[in-house]
Amino acid sequence: MILGWLLACRDDATSYRDALADGACSSLPGGALRDDCYAERGQCEQVEAPLAHDECGFVLAETRGDITLCASAGRFAEDCRMHLWSVAVASWPEGDCELGTAEGGVAARAAAAGFTVDDPRPWSAYFRHCLLRSRPFDRSRCAKVSDAMAREACEQTALAAYNDLLNMARDRKLYPCDGGPLPPLLSYAPDPAIDTLLLGRSDLCPR
Numbered sequence: 001m002i003l004g005w006l007l008a009c010r011d012d013a014t015s016y017r018d019a020l021a022d023g024a025c026s027s028l029p030g031g032a033l034r035d036d037c038y039a040e041r042g043q044c045e046q047v048e049a050p051l052a053h054d055e056c057g058f059v060l061a062e063t064r065g066d067i068t069l070c071a072s073a074g075r076f077a078e079d080c081r082m083h084l085w086s087v088a089v090a091s092w093p094e095g096d097c098e099l100g101t102a103e104g105g106v107a108a109r110a111a112a113a114g115f116t117v118d119d120p121r122p123w124s125a126y127f128r129h130c131l132l133r134s135r136p137f138d139r140s141r142c143a144k145v146s147d148a149m150a151r152e153a154c155e156q157t158a159l160a161a162y163n164d165l166l167n168m169a170r171d172r173k174l175y176p177c178d179g180g181p182l183p184p185l186l187s188y189a190p191d192p193a194i195d196t197l198l199l200g201r202s203d204l205c206p207r
Contacts, residue, residue, distance in 0.1 A: 044072055051075075067113045085113055086125045097130035099154070100144030120153040127154040128161050137162055138189040162186075162194055163201075170204050177205035 016033055019025050025037035025046065035053075038046040042063070044056035057073030058080045067088065070080035088109075096102050110122040131137060131154075139162070142154035165186055169175045174183050188194050198204075 071114060081114055082121060082125065085110075085115075085122050086129075088113075089126050089129045092129075094133070097133065099127075099130065099141045100146070103145060103147060103150060118149065120149060123150045123153040124157040127157045131158050132161055132165075135184060136187040136189050137165070137194075139191050139194065140189060159193060159197060162188065163197060166198070166201055166204060170201075175204045 019028050019037050020040055025034055028034040028037055035047045035049050039056040042060050044060055047053040047056050054074030054076050058076040061069035061080050067081060067084040070077050073080040106126055115122045139158040142151055142158060145151040145154050169186055
């Protein structure tokens with residue numbers, strides 16, 4: 001029985017390898033083996049199992065760096081879109097972070113990526129990238145954003161981003177618990193909201 005099972009597994013492996021090389025996935029028995037063959041070849045539309053089909057769409061979009069392919073990722077479409085959007089935003093040149101002048105181009109890119117005009121998520125990813133790339137951290141730059149929804153996304157994202165910087169400083173033991181000046185990582189332009197945030201972070205200097 002064991003020998004027969006081993007031989008069957010070897011035959012399946014050989015058939016799978018041949019089908020994958022030749023593109024003859026349809027020759028494989030239905031089920032996970034055939035689905036995996038189609039997925040490996042990027043033929044996601046042929047994958048039958050719903051979860052495997054959606055995973056294939058995500059992986060294909062990521063592999064090709066094509067955010068428009070996220071539409072075929074089913075339940076993972078939004079995660080896929082946000083992931084590839086964040087990757088793309090991180091590669092944009094510094095000029096795209098001129099808040100107050102660059103938002104039109106960002107809106108066009110977001111629309112082309114499949115985001116709706118009232119979705120704050122692509123804006124949050126964009127503002128996080130732009131605000132974190134320069135020091136001192138300056139939340140007042142958000143005031144230059146003319147669109148009300150985008151401006152609110154910028155302001156809220158700024159506080160969340162600075163909070164993450166505080167977490168990083170705490171974990172790396174960079175926060176000046178002796179009362180010294182803030183390290184360059186945490187330098188920020190005068191901002192009452194960040195002052196308040198700092199006062200509320202009693203965990204930065206655990207006893």
